[in-house]
Amino acid sequence: MPTDRRPTALITGASAGIGNAFARRLAADGYDLTLVARDEARLAQAAAELTAAHGVTVDVLPxxxxxxxxxxxxxxxxxxxxxxLVNNAGVGVRQTFLRSDGAEEARQLRLNVEAVMRLTHAALPAMTQRRHGAIVNVSSVAGFGPVQPGSTYSATKAWVTNFSESVGQQARRYGVRVMALCPGFTRTEFQERAGIDTSGSPDWMWLKADDVVNVALRDLARGRLVSVPDWKYKTAVFAIRHLPRPLLYRAAGGTRHRVSPPPQ
Structure with a gap:
């Protein structure tokens, strides 16, 4: 990377949650930013705050x-x-598959899967040609197994993790890093928007978005293909990968529930 300019980053889903935490951390590190989200007003507010606090250039792209x-x-x-590039934008479907709307399911696939593929594909060729760059695709611990019965969210995140690992293996020979970030429960607006009841989840299970970002950037610098913040979620991933399937299904039946009645 040239040393006569500030580094640059583009972050999707940057108006709240993990995306906003990436923006704050990178601005503090001296990055000029481009923030992407649907809500132009929130983007503009975030850009103004980051510029005032850190003196960096922040563009918005609604x-x-x-x-x-x-x-x-x-x-x-x-x-x-x-x-x-931080591909953070994502969505969950409020209802389980037996009660969900097909249009909502299709939107989830377009945002969680197709958009990640399209933006990675847009950026990666030029990154590999110049032999420099990095991409963080925000996935989830949920992507390591069917841990939420009836939810298709985990299937989309399984794709993101697998995709990132596969592409990351190829890109690293060109000096480019691609990593899947797989956090567990993180305090953001996501749960409310997805209709997830979190009242039964103890406080110790929850991560802070700023901590997730700090671990992600550390693991990216170390060249890891997958980052799982916090020891308790590393343990959970090991269990999901190695538990006999009948035990996993039984354990999954006791995980968090979505705010919706069972199908009639």
Missing amino acids: ADLATDAGAEAVGKHLANPPDL
């Missing part, structure tokens, strides 16, 4: 990445990619 127009707009911006 876009709905679940639409072709939104994904294409951001993809064109990535033709000259930043030093770091």
Whole structure:
């Protein structure tokens, strides 16, 4: 990376949660930023605060990445990619599959899967050509197994993790890092938007978004393909991967429930 300019990053889903935590940390580290989300007003507010606090340049790019127009707009911006791309935007479906709306399920796939693929594909060729760059795709511990009966969210995150590991193995020979970030329960707006009842989850299970980002950037610098913040979730991933399936299904039946009645 040239030393006569500040490093740059583009962050999707940057108006709240983990995306906003990435923005704060990277701005503090001296990155010029491009923030992407649907809510232009919140993006503008975040940009003003970050510029005032850290003196960096912060551009906003309002876009709905679940639409072709939104994904294409951001993809064109990535033709000259930043030093770091953070694919954080994601969504969960409020209902379980037996009661969900097909349009909601399709939107989840477009945002959680297709947008990650399209933006990675937009940025990666130029990154590999210049032999520099990094991509963090925000996945989830849920992607390591069917841990929420009836939820299709974990299936989308399984794709993100597998995709990132596969592409990351190829990209590393060109000096480019691609990593899947797989946090567990993290205090953000996501749970409320997805209709997830978190009242039964003890406080010790919850992570702070700032801590998740700190671990992610540390693991990215170490060249890891997958980052799982916190020992308790590393333990959970080991159990999900190695428990006999009947035991995993039984344990999954006691995990958090979505705010919806069972199918009639």
